[in-house]
Amino acid sequence: MKILLIEDEKDLAQSIEKFIGGEDFIVDSANDFSSAEEKINLYEYDCALVDLMLPKGSGLDLVKKLKEVQPKCGIIIITAKNTIDDKLTGLELGADDYLTKPFHLAELNARIKSVLRRRFFDGNSKVVINEISIDTETRTVSVNNKNVELTKREYDILLFFISNKERVLTKESIVEHIWGDDANAFDNFDFVYTHIKNLRKKLIEQGANDYIKSVYGIGYKFTLK
16 A cells, blocks of 8 residues: 655654555655645555654645545544644544644554545455455455465555456556556556466466456456456
């Protein structure tokens, strides 16, 4: 899952990025209002961590922007502002959670997972799609109760598909979502084909139906139809 971290305190941002990156989240970072706004306009995120006091603007305006252009994205406000009015304002604008600084990184990580479960998996940590079962806590996948060994990228791509069932995903959107800021380093996105080919093969070999369809000239779609 892909996280946008909007935090101007350099040391805290690095600590958060290292901790939740170790939980296999893909993390993009922005350290001021304008860079955060640019990323929100360019890329899709599953969850955003938004500091309220930023250089060049207010995090509350970014919460409004996220609700407008990325309504599926979960939002957790992380801030030193701790009055009840601050919390009510943030939550009424559409934030899913509000965490006051200082906080334990483990608590932040738990709240991110909670928001993602509610947003994408009906509050469950285990996702079942017919014969395919995905445990998002252990990052394990099985088909008909038989374990499927996936690479990190293959797992991330499968979860991205599951979170966007029946929606056509371009190769560009897959790379941007899975590789984050590193996507800019690639000259082309043809390597996505190999990852998806291997993912489909591993699922089918264990008895899964072929749910990942190629959409000619556009990309791929995970469909149950």
